Amino acid sequence: MVPRPAILALAPLVLFSLLTAGCDASRPVQVAVGDANLSGLYWEPPKRLSPAVLLLPAQDGKKEDWLPLAIRLQKEGYGVLALDWRGAGGADREAWLADVRAGFEFLRAQKKVDAARIGLIGAERGASAALDFAAREPLARLVVLLAPRPGDPGAAVELPMRDYGARPLLLLAAEEDAAAVDVARRLAAAAQGEAVVAPPSVPAAPLPAEEILAFLQAHL
Numbered sequence: 001m002v003p004r005p006a007i008l009a010l011a012p013l014v015l016f017s018l019l020t021a022g023c024d025a026s027r028p029v030q031v032a033v034g035d036a037n038l039s040g041l042y043w044e045p046p047k048r049l050s051p052a053v054l055l056l057p058a059q060d061g062k063k064e065d066w067l068p069l070a071i072r073l074q075k076e077g078y079g080v081l082a083l084d085w086r087g088a089g090g091a092d093r094e095a096w097l098a099d100v101r102a103g104f105e106f107l108r109a110q111k112k113v114d115a116a117r118i119g120l121i122g123a124e125r126g127a128s129a130a131l132d133f134a135a136r137e138p139l140a141r142l143v144v145l146l147a148p149r150p151g152d153p154g155a156a157v158e159l160p161m162r163d164y165g166a167r168p169l170l171l172l173a174a175e176e177d178a179a180a181v182d183v184a185r186r187l188a189a190a191a192q193g194e195a196v197v198a199p200p201s202v203p204a205a206p207l208p209a210e211e212i213l214a215f216l217q218a219h220l
Contacts, residue, residue, distance in 0.1 A: 026070065031083065033102040039063065039084045040103065043074035044112055051117035051141075051220045052079035052107045056100060056126035058147075059085070065123075069207040076213060078220075079113045081106060085126075093132070096125075100133040104140065117141055119220050121212065124149050124180075131187075134167070135160035142219050144170040144212055147180040148187065157183050158190035166193030170215040172208055175199050 026041040041063050045052065053073055055066040063082035070080045083103045086095065100120070108115040119142040122130030127145035134140035143164075148171060150157050169191055173180035188195040198211055 026080075026082075029081070029106070031081075031102045031106045033086065033098050036086055038086060038099055038102060040106070041066075041070070041082045042106075042110075043070055043078075043080040044110070045074065045077060045079035047077070048112045049114045050077055050079055050112055051119070051216070052081070052110070052113040053216065053220075054100070054103045054107055054118065054120045054130075055080065055082040056103070056120065056122035056130050057083070057085070058124035058126055061123060061126065066207070069121075069209050069212065072209050072213065073216075076217075078216070079107060079110060093129075096129040097133050097136070100129050101137075104133070104137065108139075115139070117220055119143065119216060121146070123147060131160045131164065131169075135163040138165075140167075142168045142170075142215075144172070144215060145184070145187070146172050146208075147177055148173065148183045149179065150183060157186050161187060161190040161192065164192075168193055168215070168219045169195045170212070171195065171197045172211060173197070173199065 026043045029040045029042045031038040031040050055070060057063065057065050063084050066082040070082055073080050081103055085099055104118065107113050107118050118140060120130040120134060120140055121144040123146040127148040128150060130143050131145060134143045171184035171187060173184045184197045188197045
């Protein structure tokens with residue numbers, strides 16, 4: 001039998017656990033794309049009319065890659081949807097854009113999300129898909145690109161910037177990733193609005209949360 005003083009000492013810890021349980025909990029969702037479904041994880045924002053972010057992994061990545069960033073963003077008041085792509089990375093450009101569209105519309109339909117304040121964050125080919133989609137969708141508020149790559153081999157990376165317009169853009173590329181640094185600089189040079197090019201504060205960190213959070217707080 002546990003002594004009464006020990007129970008009293010544990011009570012505040014139990015109460016704290018109960019109060020905080022679920023504060024960073026996601027729920028699995030299925031996002032329809034035509035006759036197919038995308039697997040996703042959704043973190044609901046804590047209050048109504050909150051901004052939201054769509055997280056798009058690298059070509060061979062998965063939604064779970066975003067867990068540390070997604071949990072941090074939800075705690076800061078954002079709704080978050082992390083998606084898997086349909087199948088392995090052989091899908092064509094239009095299929096990628098259809099997946100992004102499905103995730104974007106899912107967020108717009110959520111009761112606690114401000115449909116006018118949705119941003120996209122993508123990694124590598126996911127970054128290209130995020131920018132291509134935002135260039136077509138004026139309701140996308142901003143884009144954050146991690147280690148950006150050209151959307152198609154040999155494609156001019158500057159082309160989406162014409163339609164992206166003056167919306168803010170954050171480009172994060174580690175100095176040792178020469179290809180990503182080159183793409184980021186070319187995109188920034190073609191930008192019509194604010195384009196921030198920065199290496200992550202910790203080069204080896206896959207998810208530079210502080211830089212991303214500061215950018216979202218300033219613009220979303």
